[in-house]
Amino acid sequence: MKLYPVAILAGGKATRLGSVTEKVPKSLVELAGEPFIAHQLRLLKHSGVFEVVICVWYYGEMIIDYVQDGVQFGLNVTYSFDGDIALGTAGAIRKALPLLSNNFFVLYGDSYLPCDYCSIQSSFESQGKQGLMTVYQNNGKWDSSNVEYLDGKLVSYDKRSQSLSTRHIDYGLGVFNRKVFDSLQENMAVDLEEIYKMLLQENELAAYEVSNRFYEIGSKNGLKELDRLLRYKE
Secondary structure, eight states, X not given: OOOOOEEEEEOOOOGGGGXXXXXXXXXXXXXXXXXXXXXXXXXXXXXXXXXXXXXXXXXXXXXXXXXXXXXXXXXXXXXXXXXXXXXXXXXXXXHHGGGSOSEEEEEETTEEOOOOXXXXXXXXXXXXXXXXXXXXXXXXXXXXXOEEEETTEEEEEOSSXXXXXXXXXXXXXXXXXXXXXXXXXXXXXOOHHHXXXXXXXXXXEEEEEOSSOOEEOSSHHHHHHHHHHHHHHO
């Protein structure tokens, strides 16, 4: 199967990491002797991905200088800059649409996800929705659960208000048809959470439950944990 291109959202300031990201973007924070994005891109290549679009803003030039055209990772990498202001996660995707195909994956720039991209893409195509959210039964262990998922369907999604029925979490990988973002106003800041909620309300959001846990570098604990994992793998 030829996989859709992957848009990586790597434009954020990563304020939760404090001094760690004062002089470098989160994607270039070192883990197991290399910038995080090197590990992330190699995992994408291993998963069968070939085309990657990196959405950048904060210290974006540093990411471009390091990754360049992606050939060192066996990938074809291009870039989309937010511009003078940060556009948010959905606004950044809207800006990157000219570089993306009709359907594409969206990956958070701080996520390391050992999952089956082929199965996720097949599920997106078979369910026939405009978007798909991958979910994982987290039970509040690795981060706050924010998804209610029952009988193979998404019931609710809310990052700010959890209940006993929210045992799953947004895994960090989505699939979308470009028309989801075509309607957004150009150069307007919009968060991807709003897009997911809109699609869920319109019954246009499919779900795919992932069995392997996620890893992230959005927190200092997450950084330490993934660093240990990557050092052990090597």
